[in-house]
Amino acid sequence: MDITSPTFKANARVALADGQLQKALGNVRAGFIDKRRKAVDALPEFEELRDRARDIKNHALEHLDLYLETYEAKVLSSGGTVHWAETAGQARDIILDICRKADARTVTKGKSMITEEIGLNDFLEKNGIRPVETDLGEYIIQLRGEHPSHIIAPAVHLNKEQVEADFRRVHDHLPDHRDLSEPEALLGEARRVLRSQYFEADVGITGANFLVAETGTSIIVTNEGNGDLTQVLPRVHVVVASIEKIVPTLEDVSQILRVLARSATGQEMSVYTTLSTGPRRKGDVDGPDEYHVVLLDNGRSSMLGTEFQDMLRCIRCGACMNHCPVYHAVGGHAYGWVYPGPMGAVLTPSLIGVDKGGHLPNASTFCGRCESVCPMRIPLPKMMRHWREREFERGLNPATQRFGLGLWAFFARRPRLYRLAAALGIPVLSLLGGRKRRFAWLPFAGGWTRHRELPAPESRTFMQQWRDREAVARQAGR
Amino acid sequence: MSARDTILGKVRSSLHAGANDQTRRKAVEERLKKAAPGVVPARGKLPSAQRVALFSEMAGKLSASVEHVRKAADVPKAVTEYLRGRNLPSAVRMGADPRLAAMPWGKQRALELRPGPSDGDDEAGVSHATAAIAETGTLVMTSGAENPTTINFLPEHHIVVVDAADIEGDLETVLARIRKAYGKGRMPRTVNLISGPSRSGDIEQKIILGAHGPRALHIIVVGG
Ligand code: SF4
Numbered sequence: 001m002d003i004t005s006p007t008f009k010a011n012a013r014v015a016l017a018d019g020q021l022q023k024a025l026g027n028v029r030a031g032f033i034d035k036r037r038k039a040v041d042a043l044p045e046f047e048e049l050r051d052r053a054r055d056i057k058n059h060a061l062e063h064l065d066l067y068l069e070t071y072e073a074k075v076l077s078s079g080g081t082v083h084w085a086e087t088a089g090q091a092r093d094i095i096l097d098i099c100r101k102a103d104a105r106t107v108t109k110g111k112s113m114i115t116e117e118i119g120l121n122d123f124l125e126k127n128g129i130r131p132v133e134t135d136l137g138e139y140i141i142q143l144r145g146e147h148p149s150h151i152i153a154p155a156v157h158l159n160k161e162q163v164e165a166d167f168r169r170v171h172d173h174l175p176d177h178r179d180l181s182e183p184e185a186l187l188g189e190a191r192r193v194l195r196s197q198y199f200e201a202d203v204g205i206t207g208a209n210f211l212v213a214e215t216g217t218s219i220i221v222t223n224e225g226n227g228d229l230t231q232v233l234p235r236v237h238v239v240v241a242s243i244e245k246i247v248p249t250l251e252d253v254s255q256i257l258r259v260l261a262r263s264a265t266g267q268e269m270s271v272y273t274t275l276s277t278g279p280r281r282k283g284d285v286d287g288p289d290e291y292h293v294v295l296l297d298n299g300r301s302s303m304l305g306t307e308f309q310d311m312l313r314c315i316r317c318g319a320c321m322n323h324c325p326v327y328h329a330v331g332g333h334a335y336g337w338v339y340p341g342p343m344g345a346v347l348t349p350s351l352i353g354v355d356k357g358g359h360l361p362n363a364s365t366f367c368g369r370c371e372s373v374c375p376m377r378i379p380l381p382k383m384m385r386h387w388r389e390r391e392f393e394r395g396l397n398p399a400t401q402r403f404g405l406g407l408w409a410f411f412a413r414r415p416r417l418y419r420l421a422a423a424l425g426i427p428v429l430s431l432l433g434g435r436k437r438r439f440a441w442l443p444f445a446g447g448w449t450r451h452r453e454l455p456a457p458e459s460r461t462f463m464q465q466w467r468d469r470e471a472v473a474r475q476a477g478r
Numbered sequence: 479m480s481a482r483d484t485i486l487g488k489v490r491s492s493l494h495a496g497a498n499d500q501t502r503r504k505a506v507e508e509r510l511k512k513a514a515p516g517v518v519p520a521r522g523k524l525p526s527a528q529r530v531a532l533f534s535e536m537a538g539k540l541s542a543s544v545e546h547v548r549k550a551a552d553v554p555k556a557v558t559e560y561l562r563g564r565n566l567p568s569a570v571r572m573g574a575d576p577r578l579a580a581m582p583w584g585k586q587r588a589l590e591l592r593p594g595p596s597d598g599d600d601e602a603g604v605s606h607a608t609a610a611i612a613e614t615g616t617l618v619m620t621s622g623a624e625n626p627t628t629i630n631f632l633p634e635h636h637i638v639v640v641d642a643a644d645i646e647g648d649l650e651t652v653l654a655r656i657r658k659a660y661g662k663g664r665m666p667r668t669v670n671l672i673s674g675p676s677r678s679g680d681i682e683q684k685i686i687l688g689a690h691g692p693r694a695l696h697i698i699v700v701g702g
Contacts (some may be wrong), residue, residue: 085479
């Protein structure tokens with residue numbers, strides 16, 4: 001997909017002015033936050049499980065090479081095949097090769113962010129193979145030629161009227177007068193249309209939430225059942241997963257499952273948790289004849305051993321974006337690549353380079369809500385700060401920001417001068433602010449004031465007020 | 479160098495680890511050998527009768543319907559009545575599970591039994607669960623000719639029989655059972671943990687039952 005992360009600011013401006021999008025984004029705030037809270041409150045051991053989950057992944061990452069080897073051996077011994085891909089391009093070629101060998105014309109797909117990351121659909125299409133997304137949200141955005149705007153709710157940026165219009169446009173073999181006004185009708189229609197596709201497909205591609213070293217098992221966690229039909233009906237099942245999905249044992253998976261669904265959708269368990277180990281066995285009457293795993297690095301191995309290693313604990317639950325005021329305001333597409341929200345702001349520069357993804361870590365208010373809800377206790381704000389520092393070191397910030405920070409540094413080293421300048425500046429701003437004491441517009445700060453008002457400063461500097469408070473406190477103490 | 483060796487090499491160098499570091503190897507071996515359960519919530523740790531009650535309650539919350547019968551021989555009648563109550567055709571898809579096969583289906587004259595995996599045209603399918611989990615109201619299904627995986631997903635109505643004695647408190651207990659049955663480090667081809675009927679919230683975050691999998695999940699608990 002085209003990367004538009006470098007124009008994050010412009011993307012955000014468009015998003016903020018998009019009425020449809022703003023209406024749809026209301027569903028994120030309403031749909032996820034309370035449900036998560038309730039599910040968390042209903043499990044007294046939740047915080048303890050978060051610690052466990054963090055420790056499990058830390059251990060797995062510290063021993064990743066060894067667990068990958070164990071996992072591979074187990075997949076082989078259960079009759080599966082493991083393919084290793086350093087880059088997105090290698091992964092695409094491997095998958096195309098598997099499809100060609102299977103004479104595939106149609107490929108069904110379960111929801112998978114990794115295949116978004118490697119741009120699989122476009123590539124297969126260019127090579128004459130038709131990919132069919134089967135998750136309802138993914139199906140909708142495939143019809144629209146869009147990309148997911150949320151890692152677990154790909155079509156969250158849309159309203160039902162938009163979906164209805166798309167279904168009428170694409171499903172033109174169905175009667176014009178059918179009623180599609182309610183989500184139920186839309187889901188029913190998608191279900192009927194996709195049913196035949198599962199049977200038609202020669203290859204089914206899914207992602208994986210976990211890869212279990214102990215048993216060579218891949219696991220998907222879903223609600224719709226499409227991922228299961230995708231993997232059980234075609235002759236060939238391909239699992240595409242990045243290397244950090246490895247977890248040592250089934251017991252470890254069980255721990256993380258308890259925090260995953262609660263953090264994602266507020267469910268205690270997703271409807272379907274499916275553990276797959278190898279292809280069809282002797283005596284089986286269904287299931288795929290071939291089982292392939294494509295293990296993708298694509299930049300992860302370089303994150304190990306750096307300040308971004310913790311990011312590899314991410315289980316893609318989406319809680320950080322569900323609780324992010326920036327995501328609530330601009331939605332997922334503004335982030336310009338596959339992964340939005342706080343997790344995307346940290347991951348994107350790691351995976352596509354700070355030159356392209358470097359603006360994203362600035363898309364944060366540092367309110368800390370993402371870290372407080374992250375089931376894997378990933379210090380997202382801290383990592384965004386790391387990126388900002390790196391970006392600044394490399395001189396990638398816009399000139400005005402560098403100038404501003406440079407100016408601040410100049411004054412910071414000269415505190416007397418700083419206090420003087422601040423004391424002079426404040427009355428000016430405070431006068432300009434008028435009686436409302438808010439600015440709807442300020443020179444050089446259009447990016448800020450276009451969508452919110454800047455409060456005018458109090459009439460005295462922080463330092464002045466601090467001295468006064470101290471004086472009062474000292475008197476009171478006497 | 480193969481992609482495999484490059485990736486493993488990069489991982490090692492990023493972690494500053496030698497390929498033959500014995501301490502690391504030992505840590506991994508130990509961990510795999512022990513497969514220690516971690517924090518297991520108190521919720522499921524109950525005596526068996528309460529476990530069954532909790533399972534039914536949790537499955538109900540997930541919009542599954544739950545019914546209890548006294549003995550295995552009562553199942554065919556319960557299935558017939560379920561179909562009749564919902565005006566469904568009197569036919570079910572069913573695998574070769576010996577526990578199901580031993581039930582008196584012949585007494586349900588009008589009921590047609592279709593053997594084998596589902597072909598996508600079945601209104602209803604019957605499976606026997608390997609186990610169930612009280613903590614979350616989850617069914618545990620394992621693949622094979624006994625209970626083909628397609629029956630879990632293709633029919634509109636999935637009817638699942640579970641022995642009360644197989645309802646465990648938590649997933650950890652079930653995993654230990656699977657490990658015992660299949661051998662350490664081995665697994666059935668597919669294990670499906672099923673918590674309620676299929677659903678989607680992809681349109682305006684409104685949860686609707688009956689996405690690509692079954693619209694309805696009916697659980698028949700035997701005994702207990
Ligand atoms: S960073 Fe944390 S909260 Fe965000 S998706 Fe990953 S695991 Fe979930």
